[in-house]
Amino acid sequence: MSDHDHGHVLSAKSRDLERDTFIFIHLQTSKLFMGFNQKVTPVTSALIHRWVAFLIGDRGPPEPFWLCPVTLVSAGIMAYRMVASGPGIDPDLSEPLPPGNYGWYFDAACTNCWGPPNLANSPFRLTTIEGRLEDMKEYLSEDFERHEFPPIANATAATARDQGRCRFTGATENTTVAWIIPPAVSWETQDFGRQSDWDQTPFVVTENLITMQAILKTHFYGNNFTVDVDDNRRIIILRSMGDAQKLLPSHFPRQSHISETSNAESVDHYLRLHCRYSLNAMLLNGDISETYSNGLILQTMHELGVNHVGYHDYHESDMVPFDDPGWTTELGREIMADVLRQRLALSRYRADLEEEEADAEADAHSDDDDDELV
Numbered sequence: 463m464s465d466h467d468h469g470h471v472l473s474a475k476s477r478d479l480e481r482d483t484f485i486f487i488h489l490q491t492s493k494l495f496m497g498f499n500q501k502v503t504p505v506t507s508a509l510i511h512r513w514v515a516f517l518i519g520d521r522g523p524p525e526p527f528w529l530c531p532v533t534l535v536s537a538g539i540m541a542y543r544m545v546a547s548g549p550g551i552d553p554d555l556s557e558p559l560p561p562g563n564y565g566w567y568f569d570a571a572c573t574n575c576w577g578p579p580n581l582a583n584s585p586f587r588l589t590t591i592e593g594r595l596e597d598m599k600e601y602l603s604e605d606f607e608r609h610e611f612p613p614i615a616n617a618t619a620a621t622a623r624d625q626g627r628c629r630f631t632g633a634t635e636n637t638t639v640a641w642i643i644p645p646a647v648s649w650e651t652q653d654f655g656r657q658s659d660w661d662q663t664p665f666v667v668t669e670n671l672i673t674m675q676a677i678l679k680t681h682f683y684g685n686n687f688t689v690d691v692d693d694n695r696r697i698i699i700l701r702s703m704g705d706a707q708k709l710l711p712s713h714f715p716r717q718s719h720i721s722e723t724s725n726a727e728s729v730d731h732y733l734r735l736h737c738r739y740s741l742n743a744m745l746l747n748g749d750i751s752e753t754y755s756n757g758l759i760l761q762t763m764h765e766l767g768v769n770h771v772g773y774h775d776y777h778e779s780d781m782v783p784f785d786d787p788g789w790t791t792e793l794g795r796e797i798m799a800d801v802l803r804q805r806l807a808l809s810r811y812r813a814d815l816e817e818e819e820a821d822a823e824a825d826a827h828s829d830d831d832d833d834e835l836v
Contacts, residue, residue, distance in 0.1 A: 482498070589743060
């Protein structure tokens with residue numbers, strides 16, 4: 463499926479995650495706020511509402527909202543305006559949500575879409591755990607191993623608790639003990655107001671450790687999958703994992719030798735944090751403006767000689783030749799499309815103006831004829 467089959471150009475993030483379902487909010491223009499690849503992450507309206515409440519957490523409750531099918535209309539270069547094209551969807555509906563474009567509305571009639579939802583005020587984790595750890599290597603330097611690898615005492619205790627088996631698959635070969643939330647990135651599980659004096663100590667505990675196969679650790683830190691503890695510990699796939707995906711069961715198994723009320727199962731607390739981190743990183747944002755900023759668009763327009771595009775000051779002679787390779791890029795094609803829209807609008811404006819002048823002239827002649835008759 464090409465980008466334009468979606469009705470809008472996909473950002474690098476949306477393309478990378480192979481999204482097919484998009485939820486827009488409306489600010490000055492409509493912005494992509496949330497996206498899904500339903501080939502790996504099927505969703506319903508009810509599930510989206512539950513996840514939104516989960517992401518907001520103690521900043522809630524979330525403002526009531528309805529999803530509504532929308533059509534995206536061009537609002538300039540790499541910019542769109544959403545127009546409702548169907549009725550609002552029941553927030554409690556548990557039927558599969560068809561892939562497509564949806565708007566975030568604040569009323570059931572889907573007439574009020576202005577402004578960001580209160581979820582937009584949360585501290586977005588738009589980088590995966592793996593990406594954040596990679597970023598931190600530069601300034602953690604020699605201390606990095608202390609942040610990435612657990613103390614021996616905790617690792618030994620976790621191995622004993624898990625009996626050396628991967629908690630996901632039960633395998634005993636090629637396993638490793640890893641943090642669920644590495645203490646080095648634990649501050650990112652908190653709201654901005656709590657981050658300045660954040661203490662990592664509650665994360666340097668055995669409950670924040672889990673035994674897993676090494677190949678799964680890579681995907682776990684890439685936030686490609688997570689555990690939805692509040693849905694009977696269902697495993698959520700957020701990005702295609704290839705053959706590694708076949709290793710995972712549908713749900714995170716409980717350990718038969720551990721009591722349901724045992725503190726040893728407080729891994730659930732850290733799994734919830736990992737789930738929240740993962741949903742933030744993989745589902746939120748990814749608007750086209752993240753790939754094509756206004757500065758980049760203006761620079762490319764300048765390079766293509768499109769410096770005076772408007773209803774009254776359009777100068778085609780300033781543009782580079784149409785066989786210039788700049789027109790064949792994704793952004794170049796969008797700029798050309800906007801040039802053509804502007805040209806058509808200018809043509810219609812001039813035609814309407816000429817028609818108005820002709821009508822005015824005809825009326826003037828009619829008045830003169832009436833005066834002569836009198």
